Amino acid sequence: MKLTILGSGTVVPSATRKSSGYFLELPDASVMLDCGAGSVHALAQFDLPWQRMSHLFVSHFHVDHIGELASLLTAFRVGMTVERSEPLLIVGPKGLDRVIEGLKIAFGKKLLDSRFSINTQMLEPGQTIDLGNDSRLSVAKTPHTIESLAVRIECRGKSICYTGDTKYSEELAAFFHKANVLVSECSYLEPREGTKHLTVREAARLAARAEVSRLVVSHFYFEVDEARLKEELRREYSGEVIVGKDGLAVEI
Numbered sequence: 001m002k003l004t005i006l007g008s009g010t011v012v013p014s015a016t017r018k019s020s021g022y023f024l025e026l027p028d029a030s031v032m033l034d035c036g037a038g039s040v041h042a043l044a045q046f047d048l049p050w051q052r053m054s055h056l057f058v059s060h061f062h063v064d065h066i067g068e069l070a071s072l073l074t075a076f077r078v079g080m081t082v083e084r085s086e087p088l089l090i091v092g093p094k095g096l097d098r099v100i101e102g103l104k105i106a107f108g109k110k111l112l113d114s115r116f117s118i119n120t121q122m123l124e125p126g127q128t129i130d131l132g133n134d135s136r137l138s139v140a141k142t143p144h145t146i147e148s149l150a151v152r153i154e155c156r157g158k159s160i161c162y163t164g165d166t167k168y169s170e171e172l173a174a175f176f177h178k179a180n181v182l183v184s185e186c187s188y189l190e191p192r193e194g195t196k197h198l199t200v201r202e203a204a205r206l207a208a209r210a211e212v213s214r215l216v217v218s219h220f221y222f223e224v225d226e227a228r229l230k231e232e233l234r235r236e237y238s239g240e241v242i243v244g245k246d247g248l249a250v251e252i
C-alpha cells in the first residue's frame with residue numbers, strides 16, 4: 001500500500017498545508033480519505049490516479065474534511081480523460097445521505113451523474129466492507145462529533161489507520177492495535193478546554209497504547225517546528241515518527 005498526504009492542515013488558510021485529505025493505493029483499489037479544501041487539485045499535483053479511485057471515505061462532516069466533496073464529484077462528471085465502468089463507492093457515517101442531498105440542492109441534482117455509477121453507503125461503528133483481493137476497511141466511533149469515525153484498512157497482512165478527528169480514547173487505541181501505520185490528527189501543542197482534538201502528547205500516547213509501528217502526525221493548528229515536534233512525540237512514543245506534510249508518501 002502507498003499513502004500520499006494531500007492535505008496536512010486544517011481549515012485555516014496556509015501556504016503549505018491544505019485541508020484534510022489522503023490517498024491510499026492498494027493492489028486492486030484506491031481510497032481517498034477525506035476531501036477538504038485543496039485536496040482535489042492536490043490529486044493532480046501529486047500525480048495520483050484519481051480517475052481510478054474506487055472508494056472515498058468520509059470521516060465526519062466538518063468542512064475541513066468534506067469541503068471539496070462537490071468539486072470531486074463534479075470532476076468525475078466533467079473532468080474524466082479515461083474510460084471507466086467501475087463504480088465509485090462513497091462511505092461515511094450516518095447522515096452521509098443528508099449531506100449528499102444537501103450538496104445536490106446547492107450544486108444541482110446532476111451532481112452524481114457521471115458515466116460510471118457513484119454509490120453511497122453509510123457505515124455503523126464496527127462495520128467492515130470488503131475492498132477486494134484480501135483487503136478490507138473497517139470503522140470505529142471517535143469522540144469528536146456525533147457521527148465521527150476513524151478507519152482501519154487492511155491489505156494482505158498490512159494495516160493503516162486514520163483517526164479522522166478525535167479526542168483521546170482508549171477504545172480507539174484498541175481499534176488501532178498493532179497497525180503498521182497510524183495517521184493521527186495532532187491539533188494542538190497544549191491542551192485546550194472544550195475542544196475534542198488531540199494534543200501532540202495525546203497523539204503520541206494513542207500511538208504508544210495502540211503499539212503501532214509508525215506514527216504519521218497531521219492536521220496541525222500550530223506552526224510546525226519539525227525537530228521540536230518529533231522530540232515532543234518521542235517523550236511518549238518510541239516507534240518511528242513521521243511529521244506529515246503535503247505530498248509526503250509512505251509505503252506500507
Ligand SMILES: [Zn+2]
Binds near residue numbers: 060062144165
Ligand atoms: Zn472535525
Ligand SMILES: [Zn+2]
Binds near residue numbers: 010020064065165219
Ligand atoms: Zn478537522
